[in-house]
Every structure is written in structure tokens, then in C-alpha cells.
Amino acid sequence: MVTEHEVTHIAELADVGINTGELGAFTHQFNAILEYFDILDQVRGEQAVTRDLCNVLREDVVEPSLSQEDVLRNAAHTEDGFIKAPRVM
């Protein structure tokens, strides 16, 4: 069982926010879903062994890509070719 306080905390961790008006219903639905997930406690078996896929990561090689104009086109705030973001510090 998670409490409304814990749901608020999860919403902060995920940075999705939760409105006070929806907190009660949200917590109730959240708990119903988690209760359904409890069925996984009964699962027995082994972890998967990856067989067919291989790691395709490689050393970086510079190739033609998007133009700076294309990259900045959808950003709401830009300055001198940079994308502006909220304060991190």
C-alpha cells in the first residue's frame, strides 16, 4: 500500500507533478494496479540469456548529420546557437 504522501514523492522523483485535486483518486488507482502486480511474487524461473542480438556500439566516427538550424528549430529558447535551459545550479 502506498500513501498519498508516497505518491506525491514518486511524482516529484519522476518530475511529472500531481495536482492536489487528483491525488486521492490517483493513489487509489495506483494501489489497485500495484496489488495486481503482486501476482509476480509467485513467478519462478530463470533470467533470460541474450542469444541472438549482439552489441553494435562502436567508436564514434563523425558523419554528416543534422544542421545546427535543424537542431535548434524546435527549441523554444535559443541564444547564439545554444539552447537555453532552466537553471541547474
Place this chain on the structure above:
Amino acid sequence: MDDRYNAFLTTTCKNVTHGKGKLSGIAVAVKDNISTRGIETTCASKILKGYVPPYDAHVVELLKREGAAIVGKTNMDEFGMGTTTENSAFGPTLNPCDTGRVPGGSSGGSAAAVAAGMVRMAIGTDTGGSIRCPAAFCGIVGLKPTYGRVSRFGLIAYANSLEQIGPMGRSVTDVSTLMDVIAGYDRYDSTSVNKPYNHTPQPEIQGLKIGIPREYFGPGVDPNVARVVNTAIGRIEELGATTVPCSIPSMEYALAAYYVTCTCEASSNLARFDGVRYGPATDTNKSWHAAYQEVRRAGFGTEVRRRIMLGTFALSSGYYGKYYAKAQIARENVKRDFARIFSEVDVIAGPTMPTIAFKLGEKSDPLSMYLSDILTVPVNLAGIPAISVPCGKVEGMPVGLQIMGRPFDDERVIDVAYAYEQVVT
């Protein structure tokens, strides 16, 4: 274009071009979570309203190369999260068979556009049934290819270990033609497999063995739907196939494993939506978390926020072992069950959905909505191919027959659907 069903979010009819090739002049609709250069792509979310991708998804490049006329972007459940297209931020799509009912989801717009005859073919995506469900509810054909056969480059990710782009159309032949165009290796998708699809549907299924899992005809399935699907399987038997009863015990845990896995992946994949590089502007005078939360609370719908939070919780310290790790074991058990059954049968058949299309607004509780995915999610967990083909009606609404196949046996799945389609049309 008269879009009385709200199938489209963006139409490009005035500027549509087409060329030569396998799809020359054919009107194709593309689901709005697939990137189209120069055409707004929103995933039916406010957080991407106004976003215009600077590049085409690999499948869109392939469509253009074969001369398709891309006429618009279709409505969907926000970020693919839903079974009815009611979770769109821009209003639900209506089912052309009954406008008081949902078209299914999350590729409801694509299915409705095909069913209503607005386009001949459409592209959808399937993470837990999102091509097959709307195909079944709207009475059209939809294929979820084997994981890895169709490039996901340019598909805006929701759950990247589960989702696949796939073809939808009014006939198996059209779906096969579209699969021919979009399948194949792409170096920009690290999970892409080199298995091109060059197949013309063949109706010869003499000697075919069809597994019938009892879990697909159990208490959760509407008896009228089960009856219609059984009749359809009987028609396939008349063509020379034999049915073999079987069981998928791991199905009991499949839905929970699916919803844990997809919400965990979503919580990571949707972290990129911060209003900084794309989306509604953040207030850059605010601190990072305050600005980030504000944009996301306003931009994401309720179901999206719910799934992000479920995934965040399931991955958090202390709960990871209970939920995510167990879900991966359950997932492996589903794969092994299918492999075991496929050592004795060639394909598996059952209903696509446990009921006919719900009425709009009928499923207001999220858990009861999740439970309707019970027959489709095992396929995504295992990565195998599956098709839904119309097989009759209940209360005037279409019912879908689901054919599932071995990994990379999409061709056989198409053939079985084609063989059935030929005897009933």
C-alpha cells in the same frame, strides 16, 4: 478530407506527392508517433504540440522511396498508452462501424482511416496490442511483425523492448505489400535484424498444425466472441489444417509482466520531454526541477503521468527486485512456453480481443482497461509475429481472429490469414 471520425491529427492532402514504386499513388496514413520530416508529429500529446521533426523515420523514407502518397498523421492514445484512443490529448477517434464505440488503440486513428476508406493502408505501432486491437475492433487486417524486422528509427519510443511498427489495411494482400516495403535491416536501429520480407501471400495450408491455447478461450473471454473465432478456426480446418489443444501457463503472469516492463521503460524514455529542445517553452528563470515539473504536469495526460510514476516506483531501490526483475523472469517464461508449443505446432490461433469494441467512456478504471490487453501482450513479451484478421461479428461489431507464429515466421502468419480470407470473401 471529411474526417468525421477524428482519425487524423494532421493532413497533408494539399501538398501530397507520390512517385513510382510498389506503393505508387497509394494513399497511406502514418501514426503520429512516427517522425515525418516537415510534418508536425505529436504522439497525440500536448507536450509535442508544434513539434516538427527534422528527419524522417526509416519506414517513412522507405514509403517515399516506393512512391507512397503520405496523406496525414493519425490519432492515437498519447504516447501509445491505451487501448481505445480515448487517451489522445486531441479527442478520441470514433469507430466507423459504430460511432458510439471506440476504434481500439493505440493505433485507433490508423485503423479508423482504413476502415472508413479514407486511405487504403496505414502504418501503426504495436507495443501490447496497439495494431491488432484496433484492427479487430474496426474490422480490418493488422500485423505486428517479429521484433526487429521493421526499423524503430524515428519511432518516438514508449517501450523499446516491446514495440514494433507494422502494416494495416483492408486485405491481407495489402498488409503484405506494405510489410514488403517497410521490413528490412536499418543500421540506425540497434535492434534491427537483417531479415527482409519478400513474400506474396499463398493460400496453401494443407497439413498445417494450429495450436489452440485454452487460456485464449477461458473465463475472461466473451462467449460470443469465442464462438465466432472457433467457427473461423473450423473454416481453416476445412482447408486441411489440424488443431492441437495446448496451454500457456505463463499467461497468468503475462499482463503484470507487460505492464511492469512497459511502464519502467516509459519512465526512462519519456524523461527526455523537458520543453528545452522541443515542446512547450519552459520558464528558464525557474530552477530546473520547478520548470521541468511544470511543463510535464501541463503537457502529459493523466494516463501518461500514471505510467511514468508506476515505472519510476517499480524501478526504485527496494522495489526493483519485486517488480522489474520478476517481470523479466515472467517474460522469459512466456518465451519458453511459446517455444515449447511451436515445437509441436506451426501457428497458434485465438481471439485478438476478449470482447467487441467498448462504448466510448465505458472503461473509466485504468486496471480494467489494462485487463483487456490480456490476449495481445504475450506476443510482445515473446517478440513473435501476430496478425488480426476479421472473422465475423457479434452485435453487429467486428471480431478479430489472431494468428501467432514463430519468430521470423511472419510469412506463414500472413499465409494462414490469407487462406482464411480467401474462403470467406
